[in-house]
Structures are given as structure tokens and as C-alpha cells.
Amino acid sequence: MPVKDLRFALNAIQWINVKEDPADLDSASLWRFADPAFVAEYPDVLGAIRDAGFRATMMEVLDTQTLQNYARMVEESGLELAPGYAEVPLPSDHGDRLQKGSFERIHWFDRIRRKAEESNFFGLDTIFLAAEVNQQGVRWQKPAIGHDFSQDRLDEQTEMIAEAVDVLGAEGVRPGLHNHVGTWIETQHEYEHVLNSIDASRLGASFDIGHLEWAGISARDAISRWAYRVQDLHLKDLDLEIARRSRDEGLSYERATDLGLYREPGLGQLDLPGILEALPGDFGGWVIIEVDRASMDPVDSARHTARWVDELTD
């Protein structure tokens, strides 16, 4: 696939995953999508993404707004929407396993159904599907090394992913499995186990390039190996030295983030053009760029990222 023909979108994460006091690494990490006050700021963020030069952003309906309210914001921004993101928590991380068909188990997938609803409302027929990011989980403290692996747990996670795939499929939305450091689907063995357990007709592969590389996996090799299933991608650049230190020295997820693991594309050491060249010729999916923690002011970060895309696709 010629890299110049790829469709890029920006996740607004530059504005979202921020420190309470940007000058103080020890201040609280915020996740502003969840802050009711962010609803009023969202139009400005979408406008800044457009002004930076992006045509598309990732679908992210705030849980503090209606679909119609978000639709108005998106329309005013002039942006197109790229596929959203859904995660499946593991019941045994939150109590007990849930019996199939039980009231609690059916409701376990409410948020997945909601994501299907949002996707369909905005005419999107694919979505990224991941295990839950659990900041109380052991992998949040020891990320990217497959810490505390258990096949039994992976089987439970696979079963829950499969059920989420069914829920999404019933609504006409096709998920792509997403690897994510800090979750139970972090290593090659883990994502390959899930991909091998669920038929390609129901589940694509929607890798996160940065999270593959953070876990020491060649993103280029992963994309090549699973080319026939690659559906959409998340792209991020990394400071590979911090990635290595997090694995070798046991830096926590949050500490690695605070130290500057995430970089704007081109400012890290990943060969992003080379990785993208591994995409198959018929790839029709989205490449959603994420700068999980901006190394500069969010507007500058978005502009820098847009220039990188321009240079790549020129």
C-alpha cells in the first residue's frame, strides 16, 4: 500500500491525557474525556485538530453528552470521524467470573453495545476492540513484559472478547483486535492467541504500532504476518530508550509516560514509514495517530503531527 494513499486521523489525546500541573511530573494525571467540564471545551479541541491540518479525528462521544450534541460539534468542526475504541473488562478482575447468559453478564457488554450504537450513528462499521486498561492492575506497574501471565486468565479474556465480537457483529460493526500495553492483551503470544481463537470473518487485527514496539515486538513483522486481517491501526512514536528502561528497570506505565515515552511522530525512534509500508496493497483502513502525552503544547503537537503526515503523504 503506497503510504501516500493512507487515511490518517488524529485522536485528541494531546488535550486529554495531561498532568494537573504540566510543570510537575508528580502532579495528578488527568483524563479529560471523563471530566464534565470538558464538554464545553471539546468544540475548541476539534477546531484545533482541523486547524492543524487533519481531516479526521477518532470518534469519541463523551459519556457526558448525547449523540446529537456530539454530532453538532463534529459538523461544526468540519472533521470526518474515524473508528472508535471499545474495551472489555475481565470479570474476574472485578469480582467473579460471570455465568454465561446471566443478567450481570449481559449487562457486562452494555458499553460495547453503546460503542456499536455510536459507531452506527456516525456511519462507521469498524472499531478497535481491546482488553481493559486497568490502572489498578499489576501490569500498570510492570508494563510491556507480559507480567503475571496466566493462560487461564487469557482464556477468560478471549471468551469475553469473543462475546464482545458477537455483540458488535450483531449490530453490523466489525471489530479489530487491539493490543495495548498494561492490559491482558499485551504480548505477541496474547494477541495471537485471541486472533487464532476467533475467526477472521468476525475479528480483524487493529494493532497499535507503539504498543507493539513498547512490548519489544516488531510492528513491521506483526503487520506483515497478519496482513490479511489488518483492519485499522493506531500509530504512535516512542522514545525507545524509555521503552527499554520500562521493561528492564520496571518503570511503571505512568512513570514511563511522565518521563516522555510518547513522542510526536518523527520525534521518536520508530521507523514509522517503514512500518506502514508493510501494510497490504488493499488496505482500506484508518491510521489513527495518537500522541498519548504531548511533548509540547497540544496545539503545537497537533500541528507538528499534521506536518509529519503531510511530508509522509506528499
Place this chain on the structure above:
Amino acid sequence: MALTQDHFSLNTLQWITVSLGDSTGEPGSVGWEFDRPRFLERQPVVLQQVRDAGFSSVMLEVLPTQTLQSYARVVEASGLRVTPGYVHIGLPEEFGRDHAGDDEAHFRWFDGIRRRAEESLYMGLDRVFLAADMAPGRPRIDEAAAIGHAFDAARLDRVANIVGEAAEVLAAEGVTPALHNHVGTWIETEDEYEHVLNAVPASILAAGPDLGHLAWTGVDVVAWVTAHADRISDLHVKDMDLALAAEARDARTPYFDVMARRFFLEPGLGDVPIAEALAQLPEDFDGTVLIEVDKPSMEPFASARASWSWIAENYPKESS
């Protein structure tokens, strides 16, 4: 008489309330069929029966385990139109919560309100019934219904405030709420209803009375509709045994004990002067008259047919 058969719609309570009052409060122990995931499979059958009974409309009711698109498909297949839905709001204090100084918690208190706005807009509706919440354990449910039991003026002001906030949330989405009285809630008596209607501007809160619930408390519903005709956007109507209502009020009876008797009835089978009250609506009334039979006195489908028969006997197909 301006009302035609097209003004009428049905809430499918006949099929829904079979176990109401039996819930233990444990997860999965729900008394409301809508809340049981298995109802998803029955929904198309029930809607088809509503249509077969003669109705052209049904009340909006997206199930908790259903997407908007799935619901829209079921409704479309039934051939029915949807009419305004229902949403309620409680006082945080009754759930052991204090939102003082916690703007985020208070914002999220209205998540359910925003969801109903979203559902309404998706289905092309711009109105919704808005009520105070009704929960087991409350004195008007468990001790004495329909007599304004445990009245507290300060609490009523707090109820008016939270209803006003909910109305603002809905209005911001382009949905106009209609305040709904309901036995068992803190907006139960005529005075309470009046108090809240007076406390919130008519520009963001219409009146959406339940004539049955008013009658249960002993109100003259014909006079009530006459007095509020200009503010009524939509109504719920239900019939009931008013002698039993009076007896239950006198004896201070819990809500579900009244409901357990042959109290709720199909329109025309009880004593509520529904047609006389509806005759007081303005000539150009364009809202919905929603029929509710909270507990059918016969098999559900027969109950829906009996309800439609009453409409067909009393109202023309089209305006003359």
C-alpha cells in the same frame, strides 16, 4: 371535539408489570419486564400485538440492552409510530448522596435524562414525560399511597429544583419535558403538582398529567384539565375503580397492595371520567393521549384490544 383516534397511543404495561413489586433489589431481580434481557426477544411480538389490537402508536421504550438502531428496526417492522417516552429524576439525598461541592457527581446525576433526550431525538420526538422517581422503600409506596403521606415542604422544594434542572438539561437538547404526577412519588397530590408546575417556567416545562393518578388521589380530573388546558402537551390516561381508590386512601394502603386488587382497569371499565376530561383540551391539541393499563384486568392482548375498542367507540378516525 378535536381528538381523533390518531391522538392515542399505548404504553405496553399490560405485558410488563406482571412481577412489579416482587423485586428483591438483587442484581437480576427486576420486577419490570422491560428490564429483563429476555424481553428483547418478546418486544417484536408485543409491538405486533399492539398493532393488531388497533393502535397506530406506542410509547417510546428503548430497552436497556438494546441499541437505538436495533429499537428503530423493531419499531419499523411493527408498523407503529412512537410517541413521547418517560423519564424520572430522584433526589440524590434519597440515595445517600450529597452533591454539595461535587459538580461532577451532580452533572452525572442527569445521565439518564440525557440518554432519554438522545433516544427521543433519535426517534424524531421532541417531548418527554418527566416525573419524580418512584422507588421501593419510600413511605408512599410501602406505607400509604395517594394521600400525600409524609409531606415535607422543604423536600418538595428540592424536588422542584431537581425537576427544574432536568428540564433545563432536556431543553438544551431540544426536548421539552411535560411534568408528570404519579402516586407513590413526591409529586402525588394536586397541591404538590401545582407547586412544581409553578416553580419551573412553562417555557421549559409543560404539563403531562396522568389523569388516573390524579383521580386516585381524589382530584376532579375534568376540572383539572380545564384549569390547565393551555399547559398540557401530552397526557397519560388510565381507568380505575374509584370506590376502591377512596377506600384505599381512607385505610392508608401501600401502593402495591392497591395494585394487587382489581383496581386498574381498561378505559371505560372504571369510573374515571376520561372522555369528559379530554373534552376540555383545546380544539387544536396536537399532543399524545397515552393509554396505560398498569395491571390488566384480562389477558394482555385482550386488554389492549379492549383499550382500543374504547378509543374506537369514542373518537373518530379523522377530524371532521
